[in-house]
Amino acid sequence: MTKYYPILCFLYFLSIDCFSQVPGYFPSIDESDLPDARFETPKTYTGSSLFGYINGGAELYLEYGFSGAWINEIHLTGRSYITEIYRMNGPEEAFGIFSVSRYQCKSTPPLSPYTCQTKYQLQICSGAFYISIINSTGNKTDSVNSLKIGEAIVHKINERSADISGFLPGVYSENMNREAILVKGKLGIMNGAPDLSDYFGETTGYCAVILQRGEATVLSVRFSSLEDINEFAALHDWDPGILSTGSGKMRAGETVTRISDHHLLIEIRK
Amino acid sequence: MKKNSLNRRRFFTILGAGSATLAAKPFSLFASESVQNQDKPATNIADAAKIPRTNVSMPGKYPGKVIQVINAKAVIHDEPVEQEAYLMIRKAMLELTGQEDLTKAWRTFVNPGERIGLKVNPVAGKLLSTSHAVTRSVIKHLLESGIQKENIIIWDRREMELKDVGFNAENYPGIKIQGTEVQDDKGSFYDQEGKLYGERNIDREWYYWADVEGEYDAETMPYMVNGGKYSYFTKIVTRDLDKIINIPILKNAGSSITNAMKNLAYGAISNTGRLHAKLWNETCAEVCAFAPIRDKVVLNICDGLRGCFNGGPGANPQFICNYNTILVASDPVALDRISYDIIAGKRIAEDIQKEATPEVLKFLTMSSGLGLGISDKAKIDLHEYDLG
Structure with missing residues (x-):
């Protein structure tokens, strides 16, 4: 049996790195995750169809390695939140797009190792996903609601996040x-x-x-x-x-x- | 049709389009060939020069002249204020033209009976679209100067994006809202015959050819309309409009900018996905050198009330700021050059970059080479006004 350990170990790590989630899996949420919220019909984009959502802005995502996006407007306590979940090709790629998008974070809520909250946006990098939740009024209620949405999404992600310390x-x-x-x-x-x-x-x-x-x-x-x-x-x-x-x-x-x-x-x- | 060549049909199309102005200027290949970079994929830019320029061709009536109006009251609680935008545009139009009469100032560019297109930019969504404050102000000015409401068209590449940000019949009664790429009420991009609506809206007589293949999957195609090496101009610019007023937003694109030239170039043609990576600068400059853009865009009004200094061209709220600025020029190249300074100044102030690097504005140098405007800052005549 022991002679098979290396093979088993290899398959185990392979499964963690490459197949920990079904390809195409999205931690998308709906009323069952947030009963108080109302959801518009989501828009989805894969590969180069991201041009259809953000035009030239898609190039940055494609450069990192983009797989798919789920976009929805979520209404909670009478307010609206543009919620974007980008599935990148891996955790490093997700961290990459997160790292060049964050700026002057007011707080870093402990939803994942990599978060950034400002008045108008909550950004999360978890596993291979980059998540952006945008509000338009920037008050405390928006911050709280954004965290609720973010938490519901992160709860559905079950894969490792990037380990940046390994690079340095x-x-x-x-x-x-x-x-x-x-x-x-x-x-x-x-x-x-x-x-x-x-x-x-x-x-x-x-x-x-x-x-x-x-x-x-x-x-x-x-x-x-x-x-x-x-x-x-x-x-x-x-x-x-x-x-x-x-x-x-x-x-x-x-x-x-x-x-x-x-x-x-x-x-x-x- | 072979690359860099004209077929018989195309040849007569060009001759036909150019005949009205043939006498005005000799048939010439001006600077186009000199800007073709041998390391880059070839394009059909030489075709653009085969149609003689007119007396309103870019850079228009006031080459190199840019009016910048700043107004601290123009944005309140992050909402642009229409009344202030109106006053800012008023000031800019009078100063640009040197007229004392506002109607005369507008009539320098547009006249009753002409079909006027307002090229807005809704791409980044509600957070960072051409504002309704500026768009409505421009419409109000046009109506006051005698332009008929039914002759005003708000347009961009994607009709659905226009609707998403509020450019609709309810908000703009009597104004036509038009896009090249269209989704029907059921959300389909295809008609009953299985044909893309967008295909009806492109003009295959007018194209930007580049030696880069556009290959798209089924999901992407509706946003591109066609693949291959041809990007066709929308019929909006080739057939539906006589004059265009360009209303871009003050946005960065990395350490460069996306403003007047980019708004026109990428908004007017199909099959753009292939052009971003390899020919971004060339596309911004060269598409605007073709007659439907070059000879119809008479005025550029940059909506810099709100803009972004990083993360553009997308809308990331943390990078959106109130510039409280409107820039007006007939010369889009000069306007873009001044826009760059505003954005670079903000990026330096925010510690995004250490110093201005205007050398990244290759598309402006190319545009200048194509005779579309003035990119040399030293030659730009900037007039600044602060309305308080």
Whole structure:
């Protein structure tokens, strides 16, 4: 039996990462979840049909890896809430879209590791889902109602959320969950870290977590292939010798550490 | 039809459309070829220049002149105030034209008997649509200057989005509301013959061709109308209107902007999904170089009462702000350049970015190269007024 443990373990983890929920599953809610609420007919979008909802704004979601969206207007205690649930291709992708969309959070309600509440919006990243609940008047009742809606949705999600600390081994920041952003391409950079647009240039095939840490900007960049990492090195005219030694200070002043074949940790000081 | 070529039917269409103004200017390929980037997919931009410009072609009567009116009373409790918007537009129109008489100012651009289209932007939904305060103010000005109500059309790409944000018969009695993409009362995009309503509304005689294939699934197609390498202009601009007043919103798109040029370009053609990733700048500039846009858009009134400084072009409430501003220009390129400064200023103030990077406005440089307006800030004649 013991000889099958590795296979069983592999299948177990595979099931957690890839098949923990039925493909196409949506934690959509209705009157059975919120009996006091009234629901309009939901609109759904999959893949590129998201253009039909947010036109050019869809490109950002598609860049991260978008699977489907459920949009509804929910009426609660006489007020209306535009509720959007985006299913991304995975937890990191969901965190990515969340991370470049949040801004000046007034609070971070404990519905999931990643939440952001402002007067007019509650944003949640849970599992592979990015959830946005928007109100139009911005008062306390709206905040409470938004939390009720958010809670009902999150209650139906049963999968792991992104672990951002895994991107930044050895880097501790108590604000990591609140401040880190995750990008996978040019649009993510433009939305989340526009000052780094030139630094990434036309680079493709990467997933980067960016964290401001005092005077330094820390970038954890995972590349899809050696070719991608080499192109990035060429863009910055890095000495390949330094990269092969594991760590070094580059001509432009940044410190680059090669964590693995495809993974760089870059620290840029102001 | 082969790429970058004209078939016989198309050739005569272009000649026909251009014949009225053929005498005014020689047939010329002005700057279009110089802006075709060899690294980018090819487009049919050269076709645009084959129709001579008219005396109202972009950048219109006042190249490079932009009027900015600010009014702290224009938005109260996050709601735009129609009366204030009216006054702001009044001030801007008088200053733009140099007229003392308001009717004369409007008649500089539009005349009774002409069919006037108001190109609004409802894409981001109720939170960040062209406001009713500004739209109604423009209509009021038009009516006061003698334009007949039945000749005013509020239009955009998607009729359903117009309705969603309140551009409907109830709110605008007597004004026609029109979109290219249409959903019927049952929510279907298809008629009884299984044909997209949107297909009836595109004009296959007018197109923007680009060497990028639009491939869409069944769910996406109703929002694109057609796939392939052709984006057809809506009949709204090619047939239903004589003049267009462009009323975009002050919005960012990453560190760039989506305002006058984008509102026109992406609102006037089908099959746009393919153009966002590879040809966003080119599309914003080049579509506006085709006669139905270039020769009909006479005025741009940017609704900057409320706008956004990040997260655009979608509407994220935390990024929406009150700019309390209206910009007016006949030159959409110059207007966009000034809009950029307003948005970049806000982004810097909010610590979204450290400094202005106007070099991202490639579509404005391209537009300038196509003769559609002035993108060089140093050459723009900006007049600022504060109504308090």
